[in-house]
Amino acid sequence: MEYGTLDALVSTTTLGAARKGFRGTVVSVLPIEGVGRLPADEMERRLVEMGFIEGAEIEIIHEGPIRRDPIAVRVGSATVALRRRDALAILAE
């Protein structure tokens, strides 16, 4: 494994833990089986349908009033509201 790849892994954060104002690029969309009610592959398809694909530019533009949840994420020309729990599947740098 090249060092570059490792650096990329170190500098990634999950969108679920990021704060308002976070800007980045999607590194991977990988829901984990059992975390949500939906099967992981269905969750992955839905996130992709909303525009979350590797390389997409994203920015957290709003946080919900209670416990900063859900978050509103700008992705491409769309704004999508996600719960933090569901956003954990999205890794960004």
Add this chain to the structure above:
Amino acid sequence: MPNTMPTGGDRTARVALIGAPNSGKTSLFNALTGSNQRVGNYSGVTVERKEGTATTPGGHRLSIIDLPGTHSLRARSPDEEVTRDIVLGAYPDVPATDLLLVVADATHLRPGLRLAQELKRVGIPVLLVVNMIDIAAARGIEIDLDRMSAELGLPVVASTAVRKAGMAALHARLDRMLDEGLAPRGALEWTHPTATDLRAALREADRVIAASVRLPAAPRTATSVIDTVVLHPVAGPIILLGLMFAMFQAVFAGAAPIMDLIAAGFESLAAVVEATLPAGLLRSLLVEGALAGVGAVMIFLPQIVILFLFILLLEDLGYMARAAFLMDNLMGHAGLHGRAFIPLLSSFACAIPGIMAARVIDDRRDRLVTILIAPLMTCSARIPVYTLLIGAFIPARDVIGGIGLQGLVMFGLFAAGVVSALTVALAVRLVFRRHEIPAPLMLDLPDYKLPRLSGVLLGLWQRAWTFLRRAGTIIFAASVVIWVLSSFPLPPEGATGPAIDYSFAAAIGHLVEPLLRPLGFNWEIAVALVAGLAAREVTVAGLATVYAVSSPGAAALGTALAAEWSLATALALLAWFIFAPQCLSTLVVIRRETGRARWMWVTVVYMFTLAWLAAFATYRIATLLGG
């Protein structure tokens, strides 16, 4: 066999409109069909079916169907299943589609372009309509339609559905396509896309956009400016609460002058009838039965129109999704999905569209809970009852800062509906769904759009007409039935008490009364409540008829009630109406939407139980406090 389909005068081309939610599909449908549209249901499911006809400038006849909005043919909800089945030609009573109009939002092309690629594989000719091109142009977004068409391999045309001139290009293109003849249906190559397929399609859409669209540098749109305030963690909820409060004040205070006018109109109508007809059964039927009953309900039309005006405006504006965003966490604690906010808010107008709107929730259990609590939201049919009782028993004085006590009580009743709905959802969650993981929330926050006056007016008219039709049919019939029940049998010769004491209505009322006596309800209320099982507002008509018959020539109904009932009784009746499932149509819709009679009975039992307990507690406490 001809390889092109004959079009022109002899054959109507069947066109299906398909697009992502918020793509302006419905306004395009309205622009194409004008008033030649009808709304119904697909057989077997309660998905709204909108169909219309149109004739192009070139004389081609089109039969257009507006499909429920969808991101893909993957069908995750009953709505999307209908869309998929019609597109794939698998829906039983819809003839095969000849042409698919894929609607894409010019300011947000990605979902539309992705959907168009998926639909290319279905085997039906596709025309991509880039809608809202005017908004895109105003934002400095430049779209090269020819390039897009070449990259995509599909014909592309731009439109502005909300302006006449904006439809010219689409009409011209449709005429050209129909003159040339549409290609016959090809082979069906569509398969369920995997996540990899979806990624590839999205990348392809991005490639097409990169090749054919020039975006202005970092646009700070009005939407993002508004959202910094509207979605602010502190200001946002305050604005939401303020909007709700303004809505209820407008419903209560704003409608009053028009309501007085309608009431005066019915009174003078009754006076005319009394002046023309001799005293007798016919005059009694017309004045005390039909006019008293229908009039008592008709005066609430202004309030219902104002309520729907707010809901339609907020919906068109794009605020509803923001409200769902702000409410999601709170609703999540109650075991509800953020998306449930929209069905529940619609239920403020009427539980029926609310229950049907619950179809946007794709998780079956979340949807069921939303359906079961939707009737607890204060629907517009409760407004007549609330207004009558508040007007009669709550003094019209200012509390603090010009806020009326009556408006405040009204707000309290609405709040009680919301709180009890959330409490029931929470109880369901704690008892039955303790270990469930919540379903995901993925909500598109669309750009704000100025509502179109014509669209809002059309929507208002449809709602007002539904109400008027109910007043003219169910409520009219119920008023007449109640009049018959309270007039017959005629009192014996030489009877001393009021005539109604000898009637069937009195017998029914006395029969039910023991059940309701602990709540402080008399037999007149019992009659009205039995009648009100048909619909809540019939209760008002029922009271009007019962009291008009028992004391003809009495003043306004409110005054009569204030004289007859104690405050405790009135408050208990208000509490009863927060909970009681007094609406047959809602129960029928619950049965249809859940597919099981069982859930309808669950609703009946739990709501009547709550109503009885709440009214009982209210009556006892109010009596203790000296009501």
